[in-house]
Amino acid sequence: MRKLRIAVFASGSGSNFQAISDAVHNGTLDADLQLLVCDRPQAQVVQRAKQADVPVFAFLPKTYSGREAYESEILTLLNEKEIDLIVLAGYMRILTPVLVEPFYGRMINIHPSLLPAFPGVRGIAQALEYGVKMTGVTVHYVDGGLDSGPIIAQRAVDVQEDDTEDSLAERIHAVEHELLPLAIGWIAAGRVKLDGRRVTVSS
Structure with missing residues (x-):
């Protein structure tokens, strides 16, 4: 039985990509990291992938006619590599049905809040502005909405x-780096079941 084949989508520094890569390398995540997809060719995550000998598909969205065009090219590549799971790890582009539909139930995202609270790109800042006493991290399936898919795992922070956005982000990111590889490991082991909006993780 072959290992789960993963493609990571990221746009920035790639700290979550690094956490996944490290977990695969040290054997705590029994999966194959097959591909990085990045919409910013100069992003630090591209260098991280190259150092880890992970193939990279880096592209400039503005050179395509639209999102569907570059997603169609990505979909072809994912199928060629027989990707089982897409992991969105700081990928800052809204996905279209071109990718979401064929990979529904096989695409996950990590978000820096306890969803459904504070979806979107400013989850950490919004939590501070609102004055909550607790926020956290969510790993969820992607359903095409804004951070609205079924929840796999959450951890509170x-x-x-005296928190600033930077200090809170630092602690949240540390939790992300633990929770995301853990959740991927559950999926790789066949422990995660999706039934409507309900996700169960067997022991």
Whole structure:
């Protein structure tokens, strides 16, 4: 039985990509990291992937006629590599049905809040602005909405009285780096079941 074949989509520094790569390398995640997809060829995550000997598909969205055009090219590549799971790890582009539909139930995202609270790109800042005493991290399936898919795993992070966006982000990212490889491991082991909006993880 072959290992789960993963493609990671990322746009920035790639710290979650690194966490996945490290977990695969040290044997705590029994999966094959097959591909990085990045919409910013100069992003740090591209260098991380090259250092880890992970193939990279880096593209400039503005050179395509639209999102569907570059997603169609990505979909072809994913099928060629027989990708089982897409992991969105700081990928800052809205996906279309071109990718979401064929990979529904096989595409996950990590978000820096306890969804459904504070979806979108400013989850950490919104939590501080709202004055919550607790926020956290969510790993969820992607359904085409804004951070609205069924939830696989969550972990809470306390908000401290003197927190800034940077200090809170640092603690949230540390939790992300633990929770995302863990959730991928559950999927790789066949422990995750999706039934409507309900996700169960067997022991």
